[in-house]
Amino acid sequence: MENLIRFGEKFFDELEIAVYRSRDVSASVELNEISMASTRGGAVTVIRGINEGRLGLAIIDSDDPERIKEAIEQAAKMAKLNGRDEKWVSLPEPGAYKEAPKPNYGLKEASPDILVEKLVRGIKLAREKDPNAVVAGGEGGVSWEKRHVVNSHGVDVFQEGGAAFFFLELVGRKGDVVTPGIFDFDARRDLNLDVDGVVDRAVQRVRWAYNVEKSRNEEVPIILGPWAIAGLLSYTLLPAFSGERLVKETTPLAGKVGEKIASEVLTIYDDPFHPLSLEPTVADGEGVPTRKNVLIENGTFRGFVWDNYWAKVNGTESTGNGKRDLKSGGIGIDFHNVVIENGKRSLEDLIAEIDRGYFVDGFQGAHSSNPDNGNFAVTANPAFLIEDGEVKGASVFLVAGNVYELLNRASEITREQTVMPFMTTMTTPFIKFENVKIAGK
Amino acid sequence: MENLIRFGEKFFDELEIAVYRSRDVSASVELNEISMASTRGGAVTVIRGINEGRLGLAIIDSDDPERIKEAIEQAAKMAKLNGRDEKWVSLPEPGAYKEAPKPNYGLKEASPDILVEKLVRGIKLAREKDPNAVVAGGEGGVSWEKRHVVNSHGVDVFQEGGAAFFFLELVGRKGDVVTPGIFDFDARRDLNLDVDGVVDRAVQRVRWAYNVEKSRNEEVPIILGPWAIAGLLSYTLLPAFSGERLVKETTPLAGKVGEKIASEVLTIYDDPFHPLSLEPTVADGEGVPTRKNVLIENGTFRGFVWDNYWAKVNGTESTGNGKRDLKSGGIGIDFHNVVIENGKRSLEDLIAEIDRGYFVDGFQGAHSSNPDNGNFAVTANPAFLIEDGEVKGASVFLVAGNVYELLNRASEITREQTVMPFMTTMTTPFIKFENVKIAGK
Numbered sequence: 001m002e003n004l005i006r007f008g009e010k011f012f013d014e015l016e017i018a019v020y021r022s023r024d025v026s027a028s029v030e031l032n033e034i035s036m037a038s039t040r041g042g043a044v045t046v047i048r049g050i051n052e053g054r055l056g057l058a059i060i061d062s063d064d065p066e067r068i069k070e071a072i073e074q075a076a077k078m079a080k081l082n083g084r085d086e087k088w089v090s091l092p093e094p095g096a097y098k099e100a101p102k103p104n105y106g107l108k109e110a111s112p113d114i115l116v117e118k119l120v121r122g123i124k125l126a127r128e129k130d131p132n133a134v135v136a137g138g139e140g141g142v143s144w145e146k147r148h149v150v151n152s153h154g155v156d157v158f159q160e161g162g163a164a165f166f167f168l169e170l171v172g173r174k175g176d177v178v179t180p181g182i183f184d185f186d187a188r189r190d191l192n193l194d195v196d197g198v199v200d201r202a203v204q205r206v207r208w209a210y211n212v213e214k215s216r217n218e219e220v221p222i223i224l225g226p227w228a229i230a231g232l233l234s235y236t237l238l239p240a241f242s243g244e245r246l247v248k249e250t251t252p253l254a255g256k257v258g259e260k261i262a263s264e265v266l267t268i269y270d271d272p273f274h275p276l277s278l279e280p281t282v283a284d285g286e287g288v289p290t291r292k293n294v295l296i297e298n299g300t301f302r303g304f305v306w307d308n309y310w311a312k313v314n315g316t317e318s319t320g321n322g323k324r325d326l327k328s329g330g331i332g333i334d335f336h337n338v339v340i341e342n343g344k345r346s347l348e349d350l351i352a353e354i355d356r357g358y359f360v361d362g363f364q365g366a367h368s369s370n371p372d373n374g375n376f377a378v379t380a381n382p383a384f385l386i387e388d389g390e391v392k393g394a395s396v397f398l399v400a401g402n403v404y405e406l407l408n409r410a411s412e413i414t415r416e417q418t419v420m421p422f423m424t425t426m427t428t429p430f431i432k433f434e435n436v437k438i439a440g441k
Numbered sequence: 442m443e444n445l446i447r448f449g450e451k452f453f454d455e456l457e458i459a460v461y462r463s464r465d466v467s468a469s470v471e472l473n474e475i476s477m478a479s480t481r482g483g484a485v486t487v488i489r490g491i492n493e494g495r496l497g498l499a500i501i502d503s504d505d506p507e508r509i510k511e512a513i514e515q516a517a518k519m520a521k522l523n524g525r526d527e528k529w530v531s532l533p534e535p536g537a538y539k540e541a542p543k544p545n546y547g548l549k550e551a552s553p554d555i556l557v558e559k560l561v562r563g564i565k566l567a568r569e570k571d572p573n574a575v576v577a578g579g580e581g582g583v584s585w586e587k588r589h590v591v592n593s594h595g596v597d598v599f600q601e602g603g604a605a606f607f608f609l610e611l612v613g614r615k616g617d618v619v620t621p622g623i624f625d626f627d628a629r630r631d632l633n634l635d636v637d638g639v640v641d642r643a644v645q646r647v648r649w650a651y652n653v654e655k656s657r658n659e660e661v662p663i664i665l666g667p668w669a670i671a672g673l674l675s676y677t678l679l680p681a682f683s684g685e686r687l688v689k690e691t692t693p694l695a696g697k698v699g700e701k702i703a704s705e706v707l708t709i710y711d712d713p714f715h716p717l718s719l720e721p722t723v724a725d726g727e728g729v730p731t732r733k734n735v736l737i738e739n740g741t742f743r744g745f746v747w748d749n750y751w752a753k754v755n756g757t758e759s760t761g762n763g764k765r766d767l768k769s770g771g772i773g774i775d776f777h778n779v780v781i782e783n784g785k786r787s788l789e790d791l792i793a794e795i796d797r798g799y800f801v802d803g804f805q806g807a808h809s810s811n812p813d814n815g816n817f818a819v820t821a822n823p824a825f826l827i828e829d830g831e832v833k834g835a836s837v838f839l840v841a842g843n844v845y846e847l848l849n850r851a852s853e854i855t856r857e858q859t860v861m862p863f864m865t866t867m868t869t870p871f872i873k874f875e876n877v878k879i880a881g882k
Contacts, residue, residue: 028769033523036770037515038500042483058553059479074478074553081561082474112499112515120522328469329477368806 001150004068009152011076012049012056014091016151016286018324019063020044022143023108027115029138029168032123037112046329047075050091053084059329089312094154095289097282098273100161104190107162108144115140115166118195122168125199130172133206136181138168140193155287163278165421166193172206179209179394180382183227183362187278187421205361205382211393213385216440221357221411222380222399223350226428229340230420231366232376236403238424239371241295242333243306247314250372252404256301262407264299265343266431270321272336276419276427285324285331293319295338299408307333335424342429343413350412350432352389358438359384359391363399374403380438398439409433442591445509450593452517453490453497455532457592457727459765460504461485463584464549468556470579470609473564478553487770488516491532494525500770530753535595536730538723539714541602545631548603549585556581556607559636563609566640571613574647577622579609581634596728604719606862607634613647620650620835621823624668624803628719628862646802646823652834654826657881662798662852663821663840664791667869670781671861672807673817677844679865680812682736683774684747688755691813693845697742703848705740706784707872711762713777717860717868726765726772734760736779740849748774776865783870784854791853791873793830799879800825800832804840815844821879839880850874 008015023041043063056079058071144162167185184202245251271292294302307322323334361382369376377400414430449456464482484504497520499512585603608626625643686692712733735743748763764775802823810817818841855871
């Protein structure tokens, strides 16, 4: 890599070479049968070079040095055609990196067989526990990635590691009732995926859903589950922490560092080193050391997250949140593992205290939310009516509101905490909110 | 491949091996600058084997015979764990294939440089023609694919070919007005991408959009452009032609062959051999000969389209519409090139005759439509108010309705016809609809 950097310096004032080599095995379920087993992989190299403030960025599907040289030349041609980016400062310098946790090499050469077995076991268990349930879909996967980021300022970080995930979607049919699709999942840095737990939790909710309860317009306590929380916050709250949005004036959190923006029960941080993190990375996509960044501490907003570019534009420092999009090659501000700190009591305890309210497993339509102000309008489905401390059946309703108003209504957080490997990776408990206005459907 | 089929027959009653090798070059624009140039490619092999009605499906990222053998064994293990599919009949037999048009080998080894040049030219032209316009985004791409499908019944079809596309997104800023993103594009089987035409059309609409006109609740003629049509029909109408949906009773077109379902001005067919088609394929994803399939002829519904599996379940024949999803490996019913037959007069002529109405360039929210009944609720944006035969400015409004009701309101089709390379590939003119109810916003 050293040679390639020297080669690139003939064309550029500064340059970065990032090489990714990945291997992904997976298996899928469709309607109680295994529908597919796959093994895929490959290499991608991204060249980012800057000459007199002009950017060149080239991507190739190879880690072969000769092809990397060609890509450097490609990026150099492109930089010549571009205008100067007056805001450009520089690529990052090396930093003080933590010691990376040892990767679990057992995942490196995993066979799809293991996933097929786990899925077959999940299907069998689910059908035994509920003969009316169909495993409509599901997937198991193991990914392994090697990443090597070097730049002409001396950054040189190599990391590798992997994670495994497993999910099932159950649909129950009983009499005239067809339940909504009920998802449950597990994700971790080893192969001890909790198939039994996934099935137990999903079957429980399918059972609840055999009874359908009408919802109505009311103001009630609601408990949101990890999937609902991750869906809603990914589109309404998390973008607001981006330093790029601070510079571009598209975050409602501008000027609010140190202010209370949520209920005191809420503490949220981004932490690649959390014990449940799927990717305990020591450096971000441009080689800046990662760290735990507190976003909200007991309801108080603590600060924005930054990549190298926008931090320097703003005269501050990267928080190690530069993540590379392998499709566009570009670096954007994003999270490693957003953690919502858990509480003391169990979900069961919280449900037992509700006279009338709802437990929301998932939201539909969160992607249409507006992160500029936090407004959202979503359909709660799957969702469940709670009466007299017990789940009575499935309901569908609408919630339209503002995420900051909602966060101020949080009253308790559960002890249970789940890693959501989809969308932004989040480690989240269940959260109870008081007096939420809902529209029956 | 013959050897691999023989090898697979040790494990399976029938099997299919489909090998795909692709190469994609592309370049992108962000905010007036070239943001990326990429060259990617690779091979994918999908094994589909059936033993005593049990399916095994394996995917690998290679076309190496040894790895294909491993994948066959993987698929065989999986088939053993699956239940019998009682509906399974057989893989297809070879058919009578048309002669494939000669591919344009000029695209096979295209360099991203050509695309960078075209994008640079597009940016320059756009900014010359409208100094208030920013090229917010854009992309040029050339793809080449080799496909080889063989099965144990003697199907053995090799095809290769490529296509190129180009699009720009312009945003204009004048005084307090920021226009919506205005897209225009070209796609074809050679590199003569019409950069000037893309810029001219986009700049014209940006100019229109500098004037903002309020919309109101009214019943008016609207003209839909190719992007709006492709978006709306992909989610509301096209799924209804699927034979799988006929079998599963989820299409409103069941029992309606020969009935009038749209205005007489509308003729719609799927035709991979249309002169503008980007992929003139002679066989579908499972090696069944393709053909022109008429869907709607002068307003009358002519029939469903089928892949091998659902056709045999239904006791009919595949129409050559089995398309492979390289992510899941599965075959699904889909289209090659949906053509809406064009008319005689120009878009200009149609606009000139409208006293008050709208031209809709794009719809938002079409993906939430219900293909089971054709109901939709979309936001028209970008859209333009027409008064006294002239475009007056940009408007945003809502249209909620049913696609079949809308299709019955079609009154005229333009001569101009455009290939839409996104979502379902469609070749579509502009269509005028009468007395459409809209809700002002």
